[in-house]
Amino acid sequence: MPAKVGAVKVITVSSSSIFNIGDVYSMAPISSAKTYAGGGSFNTGNGIRINLNNSSTNVTDSDKVDQPAS
Template identity: 65%
Template sequence: MPAFVGAVKINSIASSAIFHIGDVYSMAPYSTAKTFAGGGSFNTGDGIRINLGHSYTHVLDKDRIDSSISANA
């Protein structure tokens, strides 16, 4: 469905980002990433106190292929 779009301000776009205004059939990224992090890694805010003692992040990824982007080139 067509739409009217007012002013758009873009501060920055990463190299693999998708910026879209209007109708779209399919959107696909040109890069992927996998992040491993232990407990308490992505906490944000003021005055956060975290005590995890001994924290370990064990990763076992046998297939090594999670997001194929070969068809997006």
Template identity: 65%
Template sequence: MPAIVGAVQVIALGTSAVFNIGDVYSLSPISSAKTFSGAGSFNTGEAVHNLNHLSSTNVYDTDGIDQPIAFNV
């Protein structure tokens, strides 16, 4: 049965949000991301002690496309 929708006001959507109105058969959002982080970047806790004397993060990337999602439906 078709949906009848009145006025809709969207204030904000997140970067990976899905917004639909009415009848939907299938929703499949796709995203990809690349994260560069150094040693001890994702440590969480109240008392974290890291000893990273000579740490460096290599962010040099020779290829232009890492994870293509253009035709991934």
């Protein structure tokens, strides 16, 4: 059935979102990201002690694409 839509005010649409008005069969947003972080970066909690005397993060990626988004 055709969709009947009233007034719509769009303030912003981010780069990883979908905006649709009306009939749609399927919508599938796709995005990908790669995160580099050193040792102990994502620890959470109370009273955590981390001892990283000499830590480095290797960000060299020779294959460029880990998992293609299609």
